[in-house]
Amino acid sequence: MRALKLHELSLADRLADMAVDALIDEADLSPKPALVDRRGNGAHRDLHLRLMHASALSLWPMFKEMAEAAIEFGEVGLPLREALGRIGRDGEQAMLATTGGVNTHRGAIWALGLLTASAALAPRAITLTAARLALLNDRYAPQPLSHGAQVEQRYGARGAREEAQLGFPAVTQRGLPQLHKSRRQNAGEQNARLDALLAIMTELADTCVLYRAGTEGLQTMQHGAQAVLDAGGSATLAGRRRLHELDNQLLALNASPGGAADLLAACLFIDRLDGAL
Numbered sequence: 001m002r003a004l005k006l007h008e009l010s011l012a013d014r015l016a017d018m019a020v021d022a023l024i025d026e027a028d029l030s031p032k033p034a035l036v037d038r039r040g041n042g043a044h045r046d047l048h049l050r051l052m053h054a055s056a057l058s059l060w061p062m063f064k065e066m067a068e069a070a071i072e073f074g075e076v077g078l079p080l081r082e083a084l085g086r087i088g089r090d091g092e093q094a095m096l097a098t099t100g101g102v103n104t105h106r107g108a109i110w111a112l113g114l115l116t117a118s119a120a121l122a123p124r125a126i127t128l129t130a131a132r133l134a135l136l137n138d139r140y141a142p143q144p145l146s147h148g149a150q151v152e153q154r155y156g157a158r159g160a161r162e163e164a165q166l167g168f169p170a171v172t173q174r175g176l177p178q179l180h181k182s183r184r185q186n187a188g189e190q191n192a193r194l195d196a197l198l199a200i201m202t203e204l205a206d207t208c209v210l211y212r213a214g215t216e217g218l219q220t221m222q223h224g225a226q227a228v229l230d231a232g233g234s235a236t237l238a239g240r241r242r243l244h245e246l247d248n249q250l251l252a253l254n255a256s257p258g259g260a261a262d263l264l265a266a267c268l269f270i271d272r273l274d275g276a277l
């Protein structure tokens with residue numbers, strides 16, 4: 001029993017490490033269009049790279065607690081869903097205390113939280129398990145008029161919740177295949193990750209972009225990301241030129257693809273986990 005406990009604790013530690021690493025890799029990746037990266041703040045006035053790092057680190061105990069809850073409950077069900085909801089809300093408070101009230105990682109807490117718990121429960125069926133959890137209704141979740149909720153009312157876009165309930169198609173059908181493809185083409189790891197982000201952006205209904213820049217912003221993001229990939233991706237000169245253009249266009253529209261960034265972190269988390277299995 002004792003040995004089993006030790007083993008379980010170390011699994012939760014490792015999953016929390018991987019989730020935080022994925023967030024730090026996402027933040028550091030450059031040049032991302034209109035997002036916080038090593039170059040600067042993108043379209044954000046209240047975010048910067050060190051804040052993203054501090055925020056990511058502040059979430060480590062939360063991810064660990066989510067993995068432990070999954071191990072303890074041992075199955076998908078309302079008790080686990082509601083435990084994750086409580087842990088996620090506490091994690092959000094820790095994030096806000098660290099950042100002085102700035103929302104650095106709300107979307108990431110949702111996506112990576114579900115995936116961390118799912119990795120602890122069913123490491124070979126992570127996105128399916130995450131979807132099953134996301135479909136359960138947490139009775140204790142407050143229903144604030146969030147940016148996502150406002151965008152849903154205005155445009156009908158369902159955003160982060162639906163993406164999870166569908167099993168993260170932007171990650172499994174766009175991001176991960178592109179990551180693997182660009183690696184096979186020897187694009188280099190940073191370019192492969194940029195290409196994965198762009199692939200996610202081609203179809204995502206990113207509620208951050210919709211809230212800030214409406215359908216014009218969303219179309220600019222989707223078409224511009226596709227244009228970079230069509231030009232040969234981030235590793236090519238033509239692709240780099242298109243990426244630079246997309247950055248300028250999104251900055252002019254104040255349209256930051258924060259949802260796509262969160263899903264890139266989810267993509268890097270699953271990729272890392274696949275490598276560790």
Ligand SMILES: CC(C)(COP(=O)(O)OP(=O)(O)OC[C@H]1O[C@@H](n2cnc3c(N)ncnc32)[C@H](O)[C@@H]1O)[C@@H](O)C(=O)NCCC(=O)NCCS
Nearest residue numbers: 085088107113114146147148159160163205206207258259
């Ligand atoms: C489900 C969530 C994301 C609801 O968000 P809502 O749609 O109301 O929008 P909100 O503006 O608060 O945040 C959305 C965030 O999701 C990200 N996002 C935006 N669009 C998308 C998209 N299409 N797909 C994925 N993520 C997206 C962005 O980073 C954005 O910041 C979340 O805030 C929530 O309700 N959490 C409940 C707490 C909980 O249960 N936590 C436990 C998780 S295991």
Ligand SMILES: Nc1ncnc2c1ncn2[C@@H]1O[C@H](COP(=O)(O)OP(=O)(O)OP(=O)(O)O)[C@@H](O)[C@H]1O
Nearest residue numbers: 027035036103104105106107108147208258261262
């Ligand atoms: N590298 C990154 N740069 C910018 N945003 C990111 C990055 N990585 C993830 N995000 C996500 O983008 C979201 C921030 O977007 P946004 O600033 O539109 O949120 P908000 O606080 O809801 O809005 P606002 O700042 O307009 O009040 C965060 O929730 C975070 O999940």
